[in-house]
Amino acid sequence: MDRIAKLAQQKAVVIFSNSSCCMSHAIKRLFYEQGASPMIHELDEDTKGGEMERALTRLGCNPAVPAVFIGGKFVGSSSTVMTLHLNGSLKKMLLDAGAIWF
Structure with a gap:
């Protein structure tokens, strides 16, 4: 959980994803279309990805990505x-976080 918290602070928008997940792809695309440049963490390409998936599930994300x-x-x-x-509401959140400027 500590690793997730640290990674989540690195950029205005952070997405934990799975490279083969269609919903992950759709969400990443949505943020790019909003003008944001999210930091993407592909859990299936991370040696601690399984551990992070379990932590995300405990956080309340179901499915994890x-x-x-x-x-x-x-x-x-x-x-x-x-x-x-x-x-x-998403656009306002992105503006407030400094992820987009317009």
């Missing part, structure tokens, strides 16, 4: 992020 952090705070998985996008 994609898991999105904005401004160092856990936002949620794909369904939460899509809800925020559809109701207009």
Whole structure:
């Protein structure tokens, strides 16, 4: 959990992903389309990826990926992020975190 917390602080938007997960791909694309440049951690390419997946599940992310952090705070998985996008809250969160400037 400590590693996740440290990684989540490294950039305004951090996404824990799985390179073969279609929802992870969709969420990454959503952030790029918003003008953000997220830091991506592909758990299937990390030697401690399984451990981090279990920690994300304990944090409340089910399934474990994609898991999105904005401004160092856990936002949620794909369904939460899509809800925020559809109701207009995601853009404000990105602006407040300094991930986008317009």
